[in-house]
Amino acid sequence: MRVARLLAFTPLAAALLQGPITVGQTTITNEYPERIAFEVRVASAAANVETVDLLLTVRGDTTTRSLRANAVPTRRPIAWVEWDPRPDGVPPGVPVTYAWKVRDAAGNVFTSPGETFIVEDARFAWRTLEGDDLAVWWYRGDDRFGRSIFDAANRALDRMRRASTADIDDRLHIVIYADDESFAGAQDYVQEWVGGRAYPSMAVTVQVVPPDAEADWIEDVIPHEVAHLFFYQATHTALSYGPPSWLDEGYASYHEFSSHHRDLRLVRDAAASGELIPLRLASGSFGVDAARVDLLYAESLSAVTFVYEGWGENGMASLLEALRQGADLDEALLQVTGLDFEGFQQAWWEWLGGEPGAYPTPPWEGPAPRTPMPTPTDRPVPPTTTPSPRSDVVFPPFPICCPLPLAAVAFIGAARVRDRGARRSWHSP
C-alpha cells in the first residue's frame, strides 16, 4: 500500500501555546482507507500531561469524535492515535477538521485551533482540478478525462444557479474511481452492483467512471450527482423537512444533459395503461424491483418536468426556497402552485393525459405494479464487465437503515435497466 505522509496543515510553524500547555505541529500519516494516524508533541510547563484527545469533525456531520491518544504521562510526551474512517462512513474527498485537547495533572486544559485536511484514498496517486465551487479527483485517465468531468459539473452547477435563488455554501467534491474494485475497497461494505455513493450533507459524491466512459454518459451522471448535492444545499437547513425522493430524484434527472424523451414516454405509457405508481410512493427507497425502480425514477422526472412546464424556473426556485424556509411539501406546493400535494398529483395525472378524477388514488398499497416493460435481469451490470455504468441515486429524506453510524446510508433499489446499463448509488441523508 502506498502510504502518503502528509505534513500538518498547521499555519503556525511554531508550537501552539496557551498557558503552560504547548501543542506542536501535527504529522498525519494517511493510509486511508485502512487508517489515518495522527502524531504530535505536546508539553506542559506546569505538570505531567495527563490526557491528549484528538477531536475530529467531518464536514456535514454535526457530531465531533473524540479519540484518546496514546501518550506517556510526562511533561513532553509524543501523542499518537489512529483513526479508522471506514466504519464511520467517511468517504474520500471530504474535509475533516481536527484539533487536540490536552489536559495536564495540574488541571490546565488547552484545545488547539481546528485544522482541516481533505481525506484522500492513499492507494492511488490522485490528480485534481479545483475551482471555488467544485473540485474533481481522479487517478486514471488523462487531463482531458478529468477536464470533461470538471466541465460537465461546472456547466450543470451554472445552469442550476442561474435558474435558482439558491447557492451552495460548501464546495462540491467529486471523487472518481476507475473501477468497481477500487471503489469497493474504500467502502466498509458495498453491494457489488453499486456504482457510486453520494453524501449530500458532506457535499461529496464518489463515483465509478472508467476513463473510457462514453462522453454522453459522463454528461448524465455528473450533472445528476451535482444536482443532488446542489438540491441538498438549496433545501436543507436545521428547520427544513426532508423533501420527498421524487422531487430530489426528479430534479437530479432533469438536470442531466441528455434527452429525457424515453423516460417521459414511459410515464405517459404507464398512465395510459393504468400502471402509474402514485407519486406519494416515490418517497424514501424506491425498492429493489428493477422495473418499478425505473418507473419511479421516470415518474420523478416527469413530475419535476411538470413543475417546470407549469410554473417555470421561478416556480421551481420558489419551491426549493419554501422547503429551505421550513415549509413541508404541502405548504411549499401550495405557495408555488396553489395546489396541495393531492391536488398537484391530480393535475400531474391530467397533464399526463389521465382522466380527471381518475388518478390512482390513495390508499394504494400494492407491492410492485405489474411490470410495464420487460425486466431483463435483476443484476444487469456485473461488476467485472461494467461497460458504462450509469450511477444513479436517491436521497431519501430520512434514514431508512443505518448500516453506517455517520452516513446513515439508505439502500436504494436494484439496478435500473436502461439501454446503456444502469446502476445506482447510495445517498446518506
Ligand SMILES: [Zn+2]
Ligand atoms: Zn439520483
